[in-house]
Amino acid sequence: MTIASIADVKARFSAYVKASGQSPVVITRNGKAVAAIIPLSDEDDLERLMVGYSPKLRAILSAARRRIADGRAIPHEQFWRESSPAARRKPRRKSA
Numbered sequence: 001m002t003i004a005s006i007a008d009v010k011a012r013f014s015a016y017v018k019a020s021g022q023s024p025v026v027i028t029r030n031g032k033a034v035a036a037i038i039p040l041s042d043e044d045d046l047e048r049l050m051v052g053y054s055p056k057l058r059a060i061l062s063a064a065r066r067r068i069a070d071g072r073a074i075p076h077e078q079f080w081r082e083s084s085p086a087a088r089r090k091p092r093r094k095s096a
Contacts, residue, residue, distance in 0.1 A: 003028060009037075 002025045002031050009016050009027050014039055016025045025037040052054070052055055067073050074082075 001026060003033075005029070006034070 001023045002019050004016060004025060004027060006027055006029050009025070011026070018027055020037040021039045027035040027037065028035050038049075064073075
């Protein structure tokens with residue numbers, strides 16, 4: 001892992017972006033980590049990053065954790081049974 005000051009990253013940004021392909025580059029201000037440059041190999045990496053920092057998703061997960069802690073969660077087996085593709089399929093109507 002590479003660690004560099006904001007001033008150094010500012011002066012040699014391209015080099016640090018290239019270095020991030022090997023491992024994250026931690027950026028410091030006054031000796032404290034404040035940011036990082038991480039490599040993104042494809043659009044899936046970008047999507048995972050964006051979802052991971054989504055305030056809306058964090059709120060959903062926080063509410064789910066509260067429900068679990070309060071004993072209002074559904075059992076593991078029930079969740080997977082109800083979320084399986086077969087459970088989501090609508091029954092076909094019989095043609096008359």
